[in-house]
């Protein structure tokens with residue numbers, strides 16, 4: 655096993671401590687990034703960097719970049735170490751802070767074609783409203799925990815599934831994963 659494979663395996667073993675996505679969800683996200691040829695990805699909720707690492711490994715193939723936001727400095731430091739160890743830190747911008755103000759104050763000039771939402775569940779609806787203007791037409795939103803935290807994410811799920819400018823599905827991956835495509839806009 656090389657260092658990346660060893661790191662992924664170690665992170666999969668400690669996933670419950672750091673609230674990481676499942677390996678299956680990681681496989682799915684990697685696949686989606688590759689088939690959509692995503693170029694500019696935003697992640698909300700870095701934790702120790704497991705999902706960021708999965709995203710970055712796919713972006714190495716598409717030639718894209720990742721911006722990832724985390725408000726817990728200790729977790730962000732672990733993520734930065736993991737990104738360096740696996741040689742993906744050159745394509746990742748880590749931002750320390752609360753996702754909503756970071757999006758509103760630091761990312762307004764960015765355009766994303768893939769957004770992964772995995773920060774505090776009650777915030778999903780506000781994250782969605784903040785991300786929507788920055789997402790390209792054809793851009794993809796993936797949100798974790800929509801079944802495990804059904805009540806908290808309800809306003810987000812209800813809105814995105816009823817909007818005509820998005821096509822959304824909930825997939826029966828561990829914890830429930832919502833995938834949506836923005837069909838209209840810039």
Ligand SMILES: C[S@@+](CC[C@H](N)C(=O)[O-])C[C@H]1O[C@@H](n2cnc3c(N)ncnc32)[C@H](O)[C@@H]1O
Nearest residue numbers: 673674675699701704705724725752753773774
């Ligand atoms: C479910 S974990 C993320 C797991 C990570 N995506 C992975 O699978 O490897 C959620 C993380 O989001 C962070 N978080 C929660 N609410 C946040 C917010 N509003 N802004 C930034 N980070 C937040 C938490 O500190 C936690 O580390």
